[in-house]
Amino acid sequence: xxxxxxxxxxxxxxxxxxxxxxxxxxxxxxxxxxxxxxxxxxxxxxxxxxxxxxxxxxxxxxxxxxxxxxxxxxxxxxxxxxxxxxxxxxxxxxxxxxxxxxxxxxxxxxxxxxxxxxxxxxxxxxxxxxxxxxxxxxxxxxxxxxxxxxxxxxxxxxxxxxxxxxxxxxxxxxxxxxxxxxxxxxxxxxxxxxxxxxxxxxxxxxxxxxxxxxxxxxxxxxxxxxxxxxxxxxxxxxxxxxxxxxxxxxxxxxxxxxxxxxxxxxxxxxxxxxxxxxxxxxxxxxxxxxxxxxxxxxxxxxxxxxxxxxxxxxxxxxxxxxxxxxxxxxxxxxxxxxxxxxxxxxxxxxxxxxxxxxxxxxxxxxxxxxxxxxxxxxxxxxxxxxxxxxxxxxxxxxxxxxxxxxxxxxxxxxxxxxxxxxxxxxxxx
Amino acid sequence: xxxxxxxxxxxxxxxxxxxxxxxxxxxxxxxxxxxxxxxxxxxxxxxxxxxxxxxxxxxxxxxxxxxxxxxxxxxxxxxxxxxxxxxxxxxxxxxxxxxxxxxxxxxxxxxxxxxxxxxxxxxxxxxxxxxxxxxxxxxxxxxxxxxxxxxxxxxxxxxxxxxxxxxxxxxxxxxxxxxxxxxxxxxxxxxxxxxxxxxxxxxxxxxxxxxxxxxxxxxxxxxxxxxxxxxxxxxxxxxxxxxxxxxxxxxxxxxxxxxxxxxxxxxxxxxxxxxxxxxxxxxxxxxxxxxxxxxxxxxxxxxxxxxxxxxxxxxxxxxxxxxxxxxxxxxxxxxxxxxxxxxxxxxxxxxxxxxxxxxxxxxxxxxxxxxxxxxxxxxxxxxxxxxxxxxxxxxxxxxxxxxxxxxxxxxxxxxxxxxxxxxxxxxxx
Numbered sequence: 001x002x003x004x005x006x007x008x009x010x011x012x013x014x015x016x017x018x019x020x021x022x023x024x025x026x027x028x029x030x031x032x033x034x035x036x037x038x039x040x041x042x043x044x045x046x047x048x049x050x051x052x053x054x055x056x057x058x059x060x061x062x063x064x065x066x067x068x069x070x071x072x073x074x075x076x077x078x079x080x081x082x083x084x085x086x087x088x089x090x091x092x093x094x095x096x097x098x099x100x101x102x103x104x105x106x107x108x109x110x111x112x113x114x115x116x117x118x119x120x121x122x123x124x125x126x127x128x129x130x131x132x133x134x135x136x137x138x139x140x141x142x143x144x145x146x147x148x149x150x151x152x153x154x155x156x157x158x159x160x161x162x163x164x165x166x167x168x169x170x171x172x173x174x175x176x177x178x179x180x181x182x183x184x185x186x187x188x189x190x191x192x193x194x195x196x197x198x199x200x201x202x203x204x205x206x207x208x209x210x211x212x213x214x215x216x217x218x219x220x221x222x223x224x225x226x227x228x229x230x231x232x233x234x235x236x237x238x239x240x241x242x243x244x245x246x247x248x249x250x251x252x253x254x255x256x257x258x259x260x261x262x263x264x265x266x267x268x269x270x271x272x273x274x275x276x277x278x279x280x281x282x283x284x285x286x287x288x289x290x291x292x293x294x295x296x297x298x299x300x301x302x303x304x305x306x307x308x309x310x311x312x313x314x315x316x317x318x319x320x321x322x323x324x325x326x327x328x329x330x331x332x333x334x335x336x337x338x339x340x341x342x343x344x345x346x347x348x349x350x351x352x353x354x355x356x357x358x359x360x361x362x363x364x365x366x367x368x369x370x371x372x373x374x375x376x377x378x379x380x381x382x383x384x385x386x387x388x389x390x391x392x393x394x395x396x397x398x399x400x401x402x403x404x405x406x407x408x409x410x411x412x413x414x415x416x417x418x419x420x421x422x423x424x425x426x427x428x429x
Numbered sequence: 430x431x432x433x434x435x436x437x438x439x440x441x442x443x444x445x446x447x448x449x450x451x452x453x454x455x456x457x458x459x460x461x462x463x464x465x466x467x468x469x470x471x472x473x474x475x476x477x478x479x480x481x482x483x484x485x486x487x488x489x490x491x492x493x494x495x496x497x498x499x500x501x502x503x504x505x506x507x508x509x510x511x512x513x514x515x516x517x518x519x520x521x522x523x524x525x526x527x528x529x530x531x532x533x534x535x536x537x538x539x540x541x542x543x544x545x546x547x548x549x550x551x552x553x554x555x556x557x558x559x560x561x562x563x564x565x566x567x568x569x570x571x572x573x574x575x576x577x578x579x580x581x582x583x584x585x586x587x588x589x590x591x592x593x594x595x596x597x598x599x600x601x602x603x604x605x606x607x608x609x610x611x612x613x614x615x616x617x618x619x620x621x622x623x624x625x626x627x628x629x630x631x632x633x634x635x636x637x638x639x640x641x642x643x644x645x646x647x648x649x650x651x652x653x654x655x656x657x658x659x660x661x662x663x664x665x666x667x668x669x670x671x672x673x674x675x676x677x678x679x680x681x682x683x684x685x686x687x688x689x690x691x692x693x694x695x696x697x698x699x700x701x702x703x704x705x706x707x708x709x710x711x712x713x714x715x716x717x718x719x720x721x722x723x724x725x726x727x728x729x730x731x732x733x734x735x736x737x738x739x740x741x742x743x744x745x746x747x748x749x750x751x752x753x754x755x756x757x758x759x760x761x762x763x764x765x766x767x768x769x770x771x772x773x774x775x776x777x778x779x780x781x782x783x784x785x786x787x788x789x790x791x792x793x794x795x796x797x798x799x800x801x802x803x804x805x806x807x808x809x810x811x812x813x814x815x816x817x818x819x820x821x822x823x824x825x826x827x828x829x830x831x832x833x834x835x836x837x838x839x840x841x842x843x844x845x846x847x848x849x850x851x852x853x854x855x856x857x858x
Contacts, residue, residue: 006481006517006737009505012474014518017532020470036794038771038801038819041449045441045551046475046537047495047507052435066476068497071541076438078476078507088435089443098818100804103446108475112500122474135805137783148794258787308435342467354566358687365465365577372467375529376564389527390467 011113011121021338023124026153026322026329027106030126033152037145039104039128044085046108050075052084056277056308064111066121078110082127083301083317084308090131091309099132099313120323128298129317131305136248138316139281139300140255146285146296146318147264153325154334157288160295163268164252164283167299169232169245170269173223176242178216185276186210187220192272194224229253229267252281277301281316287328295328296320343369344427345387346408349399351377356398356423360408364427387413396426440542440550450767452553455582455751455758456535459555462581466574468533468557473514475537479504481513485706485737493540495550507539511556512730512746513737519560520738528561528742549752558746560734565677567745568710568729569684575714575725575747576693582754583763586717589724592697593681593712596728598674599698602652602661605671607645614705615639616649621701623653658682658696681710706730710745716757724757725749772798773856774816775837778828780806785827785852789837793856816842825855 008014015023031041050067067077079085082105090101105127113119128145130138143162150160171184179187190205197205199221206217226232229249236242249267256265273282280300287295298318305313329335344364348357357373364371372390374383380397387395396408408426411418437443444452460470479496496506508514511534519530534556542548557574559567572591579589600613608616619634626634628650635646655661658678665671678696685694702711709729716724727747734742758764773793777786786802793800801819803812809826816824825837837855840847 005739006478006484006513007521008474008517009476009478009499009503010501012476014474014521015472016518016522017469017471020472023472024470032797035799036797038799040446040769041453042446043444043449043452045437045443047438047441047539047551049435049438055435066497066499068495070438070495072439074438084435088437089445092436092443093445102801110476122476130804133804137804140787141804144791255783255787258784259791260788261791310434340469354684355687358569358684359689362573362688362690368461368465370464370467372531375559375562375566375570 009121010115011119013120013122017340018338022326022335023322025336025338026325027124029152030104030106030149030320033145033149034104034126034128037102037141037148039102039145042086042089042103042105043107044079044082044089044105046079046110047076048079048085048088050077052088052308053077053080056084056087056304064113066110066112079107080109080111082107082109082125082319083129083304086127086129086131086317087305087308087315090313090315091305091311094305094309094311094313097132100138101129101131103131104128124322126320127317128320129315131315132313134302134314136251136281137255139252140259142298142316142318143252143265143281143283144256144259144261146283146298146320147261149320150285150295150325153329155328155332157263159328159332160264160285160287162265162283162285163271164265164281165267165269165271166245166249166281167272167278168280169242169249170223170272172239172242172245173232173236173269174220176236176239177219177223179210179212179220183210183212187212188272191220191224191270194270224269226269227267232267232269249281273297273299277304277307279303283318285320291331292324292327295324339391341370341391341393342372342387343393344371345383345390345392345395346371346373347380347383347387347395347397348373348377349380349397349402352400353398353403356403356408360396360398360423360426367427369427398423438550439544440548442549442551446769447767451755451764452751454765454767455754456553458581459533459535459578459749462574462578463533463555463557466531466570466577468531468574471515471518471532471534472536473508473511473518473534475508475539476505477508477514477517479506481517481737482506482509485513485516485733493542495539495541508536509538509540511536511538511554511748512558512733515556515558515560515746516734516737516744519742519744520734520740523734523738523740523742526561529567530558530560532560533557553751555749556746557749558744560744561742563731563743565680565710566684568681569688571727571745571747572681572694572710572712573685573688573690575712575727575749576690578749579714579724579754580693582758584757584761586692588757588761589693589714589716591694591712591714592700593694593710594696594698594700595674595678595710596701596707597709598661598671598678599652599701601668601671601674602665602698603649605665605668606648606652608639608641608649612639612641616641617701620649620653620699623699653698655698656696661696661698678710702726702728706733706736708732712747714749720760721753721757724753768820770799770820770822771801771816772822773800774812774819774821774824775800775802776809776812776816776824776826777802777806778809778826778831781829782827782832785832785837789825789827789852789855796856798856827852 065077070076206212278299279302282299284294285296300316302314346357361371395411398408407420410421494506635641707728708731711728713723714725729745731743775786790800824840827837836849839850
């Protein structure tokens with residue numbers, strides 16, 4: 001009668017209990033750090049009007065979306081990112097919300113990526129954002145939260161580093177180097193490939209695609225010679241237009257130093273992040289071995305709320321997905337064991353003790369313990385096997401004579417120690 | 430530059446932090462009770478092959494789905510229910526999984542319902558299932574878990590009741606009453622309306638739609654005269670074909686009695702549940718005032734895994750949505766306060782103390798406390814206002830002279846009590 005071969009769609013994951021436990025560990029840790037930082041959790045719909053995404057990212061994004069027309073004739077899309085929803089929600093209540101708004105969310109996001117090994121079409125992504133504060137302290141707070149998210153999993157400066165740049169500073173430096181203002185976004189996208197394509201490749205593209213002269217190209221490439229912040233400061237600290245951006249960045253770094261996080265941060269002007277809407281600090285967290293894609297990326301997007309929600313509020317945030325992070329934690333042996341455990345497993349010797357077993361099971365559960373028992377009667381040996389397989393810490397055996405006396409035999413499954421305990425006292429402190 | 434009026438799609442909810450906190454309370458309570466019962470959490474994709482749903486529920490279900498063709502030409506649907514995914518996943522690993530499989534999940538589900546006041550197009554639904562056990566003890570275990578889910582929220586037998594029937598028993602009684610086997614499903618659907626349409630209305634439909642004679646209609650209606658289980662047992666306990674079904678139901682009720690849950694359970698043959706695939710116990714949980722739709726519904730579906738996954742495994746489960754439950758809890762005053770709180774709020778008197786503030790904030794957060802501070806410098810009075818608004822239990826004030834001495838003034842925000850404490854000792858046990 002049936003097609004008995006249903007499978008999950010390609011790029012979508014089934015989370016069996018062992019896999020769910022890993023995901024739950026990640027989500028729990030994210031929530032815990034967000035709580036320490038005073039962020040509050042929100043959520044929005046996994047399906048939104050298509051235009052919410054095209055408004056922010058342009059029509060090209062549709063190529064990557066799960067979008068369709070719903071039964072009411074609306075063009076809709078499964079959310080590919082959370083920021084537009086955040087911007088929509090924050091803008092809708094902007095007047096009544098205390099600023100800064102410190103919010104986080106852990107949505108499942110969807111992109112129709114071309115199928116590649118290990119490339120998924122859904123993932124869970126921590127989104128943490130600060131809305132309504134332009135002070136560089138917010139930049140430091142956000143980056144510190146991203147770093148502490150990873151530290152909370154047991155990762156250290158031996159495992160990851162945050163590469164930090166600033167679009168405001170980069171803009172000022174590029175204008176100073178002679179890049180025309182109307183070609184800035186184009187140049188961002190070209191220099192973003194500096195690591196991959198090298199100085200010469202990027203130089204050639206700057207000449208050709210950005211139509212820049214040799215001098216401007218040289219000066220542009222010179223900007224990226226500096227691999228630490230102090231060198232940039234020494235070179236451009238007094239340059240008109242650039243100095244205030246350097247001062248702002250210095251403040252952010254100073255605050256991260258006060259928090260003791262300097263070892264996790266590396267200044268790197270070549271971190272541009274492709275998206276057009278960043279306006280200030282941008283950062284990405286990478287594993288130091290460079291084996292994985294970025295673990296986390298974010299930055300300041302001061303104009304997006306105006307664009308999506310019609311409210312001028314500065315904002316910044318980051319996204320951290322579960323997939324690369326899980327790979328890294330597995331690689332470093334930092335995933336917890338996911339063994340099933342129980343506080344109690346209760347065993348009737350014959351089916352006649354079932355009422356006493358059920359009464360005890362229910363009372364223990366009511367008290368908050370995790371308890372199980374064999375739904376179908378089995379021999380005592382088989383039931384002990386179940387108890388072991390389910391990770392029970394203690395068993396209670398109740399036989400016919402025990403019922404008469406109102407007792408059960410409590411066994412500690414680790415030590416093997418047994419004792420007869422009145423049924424009414426089992427599980428009492 | 431923009432359409433600044435984006436809104437959520439009709440029937441979809443935004444969860445601002447206060448609303449998220451309510452949802453988090455419900456999810457947390459569900460997880461807690463599932464844990465006590467020894468169930469493990471799993472999840473599947475929110476997007477599945479369309480055929481997974483049409484195979485189980487027939488092509489009519491498509492009317493209610495968010496379905497579309499993806500970029501790879503696949504017919505897909507956003508999940509309207511979890512059971513097909515569960516059946517698919519359990520069947521795929523049926524051989525390697527320890528039975529009974531006790532699993533739960535809390536998916537967000539999607540249906541394109543016609544717009545009505547308060548009708549949503551998404552909700553979160555606890556799904557709790559037992560796979561691989563046909564013993565009536567599994568029926569009792571499942572129903573007990575449903576009842577305890579509500580008890581864990583503070584609801585009592587004054588608030589809700591589980592109406593319980595059994596499709597096996599009903600089938601035997603209807604066959605005995607003279608309903609032809611090939612019209613059973615039709616008759617289930619007609620008598621399901623007994624409460625709404627009354628004895629005469631249902632009688633007329635049985636004659637017309639099911640083409641039953643007067644005698645059979647009378648005997649069929651007689652089946653539903655009995656409002657308690659003992660009466661049914663007295664009337665049909667010796668009837669061939671019916672007796673084993675009554676015996677099974679008696680076992681289930683006996684086990685619920687042993688668990689102390691009798692007050693929550695009412696036998697009610699008119700609970701049929703429309704879905705064709707139920708094969709045994711069926712139940713629904715209602716508020717006793719009858720003001721709301723069912724809070725929870727479920728039952729045994731012993732043939733579904735064969736149909737969807739090609740593996741013959743008995744199974745039973747229930748679904749409990751967040752919407753009706755939240756209404757009921759709100760109505761009974763059982764929703765918790767969702768006030769934002771902080772362990773600490775740290776206050777520099779002038780901007781010069783910011784490094785000390787940041788160091789303390791970061792150390793306290795590293796220790797697990799929730800801590801906040803003003804990102805932009807403000808006057809001390811304004812910062813105290815923030816601390817109150819954010820629900821801070823304690824503040825630390827650090828002024829210029831404090832920095833010199835290495836101390837801060839700790840203030841208990843409830844008692845108003847203040848003390849000077851060395852910075853290095855703040856937050857230490």
